[in-house]
């Protein structure tokens with residue numbers, strides 16, 4: 126059997142860089158959660174996983190060449206850790222599966238790997254810990270088995286692995302590593318292991334192998350590019366390698382890859398169009414494979430088939446071996462549009478989810494296929510009054526009085542002890558709450574009963590917090606299916622899907638709403654819930670909103686106008702909500718921006734413009750309040766280095782921020798950025814089921830006090846508690862309150 130993937134000149138091959146792997150109905154999520162709770166054994170989990178893989182191949186088999194090895198039980202970076210046998214000793218258990226989940230989720234014996242955002246997406250990967258002591262070894266079983274699964278079906282299969290350079294650039298130095306060590310120092314050793322992985326794939330019959338090097342879509346140093354050249358000269362010597370990025374242009378890495386002799390490069394022609402122009406100016410061998418990534422893997426709009434075909438032709442002028450592909454893995458879009466029959470027709474016909482995108486790829490590859498261009502935005506999707514209101518906002522609509530003045534007014538209005546204790550907003554979303562919501566959605570529970578059930582939950586959450594002795598309370602967000610979708614359901618300009626699930630991390634999924642038209646608020650969205658919660662307690666209850674940047678980041682957003690313009694529309698709607706909360710007597714309003722870091726452009730050149738519009742939209746949403754009304758914000762899941770200035774520019778009065786996994790390092794950064802208001806460094810990592818020790822939390826608070834001074838520190842977890850169970854929440858919050866009291870006493 127001929128497994129080499131030489132692309133015939135006439136009919137370009139259709140392929141995709143990756144595919145959703147949670148199953149069209151989240152089958153893998155359900156199997157994983159059953160396994161973790163002890164209801165499904167390892168064999169049962171493997172059966173469910175095999176069924177999901179089989180379904181992926183069913184879909185992908187309409188392509189000429191299918192990517193393999195793209196399934197994952199939890200995360201593909203963790204899969205790569207296992208493929209190079211780099212699991213930390215603390216995660217090694219008596220079975221591979223148990224080790225895998227120990228690394229992913231932690232257990233009584235070990236904290237999990239750190240989790241962080243995958244480039245500018247809402248997907249989270251597990252961060253490899255690499256040191257001089259890491260002993261790499263090749264473990265090709267998964268990659269080979271999945272390749273053979275596809276081959277046995279008679280498919281032309283292309284194994285996919287995360288490339289060695291990106292793997293190390295995404296890693297962090299292990300605890301054991303000496304100062305100055307960088308994971309990339311281990312590149313030579315790792316490449317030896319990759320040659321073995323590739324050899325095992327060749328032995329199994331692989332021709333072209335796709336190595337994902339998304340880190341090459343970011344700015345890289347000369348030294349890193351030299352390392353790329355050396356690695357790929359070596360790997361390309363015995364294997365036909367296709368390099369894929371998927372998160373923008375390769376830029377200066379493109380000629381480096383070509384000179385190293387790789388067989389081909391998959392281009393992101395949605396976000397990385399400059400690569401196409403660069404190629405036209407280079408002297409490229411006509412034997413080089415190029416995949417034209419013309420179908421957007423990051424958004425759900427139907428492709429412009431005419432434009433895709435035109436790009437394809439441009440590439441065909443450069444090379445005789447051109448294929449058509451998605452711009453990135455399709456991991457970031459839902460599987461199928463078919464269940465979304467309730468969407469407005471004009472919207473439905475403009476949409477394309479993963480299955481539909483495979484068809485678009487085929488159409489563009491087919492010389493006889495449709496060449497239909499994209500239709501213009503309907504006039505009915507414009508809202509003149511929103512545009513007029515925005516244009517009329519004064520120049521200082523995003524300015525508050527200086528922090529010092531606000532701080533005094535707020536302390537007078539709401540007196541608080543040092544190190545005030547609070548939570549980030551959500552309390553456990555129990556199965557019972559979700560079932561009630563599901564019943565309500567299906568018409569099996571009437572509105573008044575549903576509302577009564579949610580109010581009872583608010584009352585229980587308030588009682589719970591009073592008992593724990595927290596200082597600033599929350600209503601617990603039981604009524605919210607998701608912190609973005611909840612608002613999208615109430616704002617005009619958004620549509621929400623019935624089953625458009627996208628993996629966020631592990632078994633956790635989201636249904637990103639679709640922002641397709643001008644945005645406006647129809648009525649207050651949260652005031653009733655906050656006011657009800659406040660009516661039950663003497664303690665202050667925080668209002669709780671999601672900020673404009675996060676609403677955009679976690680939605681699929683119209684691409685017919687700049688994101689900045691869309692952000693301002695969302696901000697204006699939130700400004701109205703903030704105003705209504707304030708008018709209802711809410712003294713503290715938290716506006717969450719956990720995705721502030723996420724939308725930061727991968728390339729430094731575009732970052733200043735982003736910081737400007739992102740922070741301006743937050744301030745438009747929040748700056749309308751009086752000085753004595755406190756604005757809090759919350760950020761999580763990030764390396765904040767590049768957005769520290771933006772965090773300061775939000776001009777919030779209190780910022781709660783993920784810090785427990787990074788050992789409070791972020792506090793010194795904030796200080797350097799001249800951030801002068803208060804901080805709630807997360808002292809409990811809520812992404813792990815472990816209950817933190819009160820003494821560890823006290824120690825974290827002491828570090829924070831040392832960095833910032835006692836009057837600027839709040840005590841809180843590092844994110845909301847919706848994914849946790851009350852069995853973990855109660856003892857953890859007890860410990861948190863105790864820790865704050867201990868440190869307070871030591872201050873006195």
Ligand SMILES: Nc1nc2c(c(=O)[nH]1)N[C@@H](CNc1ccc(C(=O)N[C@@H](CCC(=O)N[C@@H](CCC(=O)N[C@@H](CCC(=O)O)C(=O)O)C(=O)O)C(=O)O)cc1)CN2
Nearest residue numbers: 247559560562563606607608609629632633634635679848
């Ligand atoms: N959009 C978004 N992105 C985010 C976050 C976030 O909160 N939202 N947090 C960060 C971490 N990411 C997360 C992503 C998802 C979840 C999460 O808990 N997701 C839930 C689904 C949340 C949801 O939409 N819930 C709905 C629907 C729940 C559901 O599955 N209902 C069943 C029926 C009831 C049941 O069986 O549970 C069904 O429809 O089939 C609701 O509560 O109404 C899950 O995967 O389990 C948590 C964190 C970063 N990115």
Ligand SMILES: [Zn+2]
Nearest residue numbers: 719761844845
């Ligand atoms: Zn959070």
